[in-house]
Amino acid sequence: MSQSASTADLLLFAQQFEKDFASARQLLLQHQALSANQAGNISLRLPNEQRLLIATLNGADAGRAALFDFDLDHSQGHASDNLREVAALHVAIYRQRPQVRSVIHTHSPYLSAFAIAGRPLRAHASQLLGVLDEDQEIPLTAWGPRYSAQPVIDALQAHPRAPAALLANHGPFAWSDRDLLATTRLLINLEESAHLTWLAAQLGTPQPFPAGAAVQSRQGWVAP
Numbered sequence: 001m002s003q004s005a006s007t008a009d010l011l012l013f014a015q016q017f018e019k020d021f022a023s024a025r026q027l028l029l030q031h032q033a034l035s036a037n038q039a040g041n042i043s044l045r046l047p048n049e050q051r052l053l054i055a056t057l058n059g060a061d062a063g064r065a066a067l068f069d070f071d072l073d074h075s076q077g078h079a080s081d082n083l084r085e086v087a088a089l090h091v092a093i094y095r096q097r098p099q100v101r102s103v104i105h106t107h108s109p110y111l112s113a114f115a116i117a118g119r120p121l122r123a124h125a126s127q128l129l130g131v132l133d134e135d136q137e138i139p140l141t142a143w144g145p146r147y148s149a150q151p152v153i154d155a156l157q158a159h160p161r162a163p164a165a166l167l168a169n170h171g172p173f174a175w176s177d178r179d180l181l182a183t184t185r186l187l188i189n190l191e192e193s194a195h196l197t198w199l200a201a202q203l204g205t206p207q208p209f210p211a212g213a214a215v216q217s218r219q220g221w222v223a224p
Contacts, residue, residue, distance in 0.1 A: 014065045017065050031191070034057065041056045052068055067079075068084065074224060089147045104175070106191075110194035138190060141168050142168065
């Protein structure tokens with residue numbers, strides 16, 4: 001899709017986005033990966049364009065797509081001031097990671113608890129070995145007012161392989177080079193990992209993986 005894409009093509013793309021968004025929201029609810037007020041948002045970059053579709057997970061306009069260009073000068077659809085504000089942070093992630101296709105932000109309880117406690121999420125749970133090495137982490141950003149982009153930009157630059165970041169005192173942002181359903185599943189895995197790490201901390205100190213665990217996990221178990 002290019003900047004000259006027809007209105008009909010754009011409409012079809014937006015309709016598919018809203019359909020996938022509804023499925024993503026259902027997955028988040030099913031896995032209890034949303035806060036009580038279901039706050040959050042998901043965006044999808046238009047292929048080969050400096051534009052994105054974004055919708056909120058809660059409120060009167062939940063699931064209704066808004067279209068923004070990356071400069072946020074032009075918009076279509078349900079483009080509230082609040083959605084424009086958070087879209088700016090999504091754009092910052094797309095600019096830092098040109099290969100990223102989709103971004104999700106939630107207030108998922110356990111990931112948000114790590115962010116509020118000022119703790120990055122280390123790779124203690126096996127779910128994280130699919131996206132991190134055993135010595136890596138989901139980084140904690142510096143604090144910034146509301147949806148300040150710079151703390152997230154700094155975290156992305158400091159952790160070039162991280163698929164997510166915890167916005168200090170706020171909650172998680174996650175992204176992938178796949179569609180919004182894949183990015184949603186990533187967020188759910190991160191939330192489960194945060195939950196299990198928190199439970200493990202009640203029993204003692206969460207234990208690190210041995211060196212090379214991530215490579216072995218990705219290759220599959222091989223008998224000696």
